[in-house]
Amino acid sequence: MSRIVYVNGEYLPEEEAKVSVFDRGFLFADGVYEVTSVLGGKLIDFDGHFRRLQRSLSELDMQAPEVLGELLEIHRELVARNEIGDGLIYLQITRGAPGDRDFAFPPEGTAPTVVLFTQSKPGLADSPQARAGVRVISIEDIRWGRRDIKTVQLLYPSMGKMMAKKAGADDAWMIEDGFVTEGTSNNAYIVRGGRIITRNLGTEILHGITRAAVLRFAREAQMTVEERPFTIDEAREADEAFFTSASAFVMPVVEIDGAVLGNGTPGPVATRLREIYLDESRKTAV
Incomplete structure (x- = not known):
């Protein structure tokens, strides 16, 4: 059965889905996105992703689509139509398709482009990588300065993942001025002397929805959390490390730049x- 996707108000077989060649997401990476996990047919941390989406739109002065208030229902409809038990829903909103290419923003009233699709991933929470741990390398962070906005400008993170793959690792942590910013698609943490250390929020990193939940749960469990930058040398010498993301949840890291933790x-x-995280998130899933 063909996967059903959502494009600008319509539910369509993926083969029939179309977006204009003049769409600014295609021409300028002028768009934002969110990825929400699905476990047992229910959405994980949907409210957090929705709030961050609104913030991203606002920070880029991008018009919110008319269907913004209907996104929960659209997510649920896609889960139902595609019979998703465990998986992901990808949502992208761009500044629209004004009809020609121009660096200037399109005229006021140009409708945003809204696209959603599902990815079925049975056993998403039962990851072999989570049981074994992953290996990361460090790379220079050369991205733009507003990493707190979840835009579709993902070329360098994609290149970073390929650098890691070529080095025989699983992912890359990015370094700026000697300090770890984040992973290619995740927030980074180390543990030293029982203390969880992760970079404080700012424009240098994405304000992770899973990050916020994990830190809240850690504090509730009486764990010590330090929000501050840490160096790659600190990371290599840490007792343990991990990263968080909407699709990986909490992923243990067992090696950094060849140094075994x-x-x-x-x-x-x-x-x-x-x-x-998995226990508590399932309780509040929608």
């Missing part, structure tokens, strides 16, 4: 936080 297996803090 701890005994080379997922540490107790990351393992426990993953358990807590």
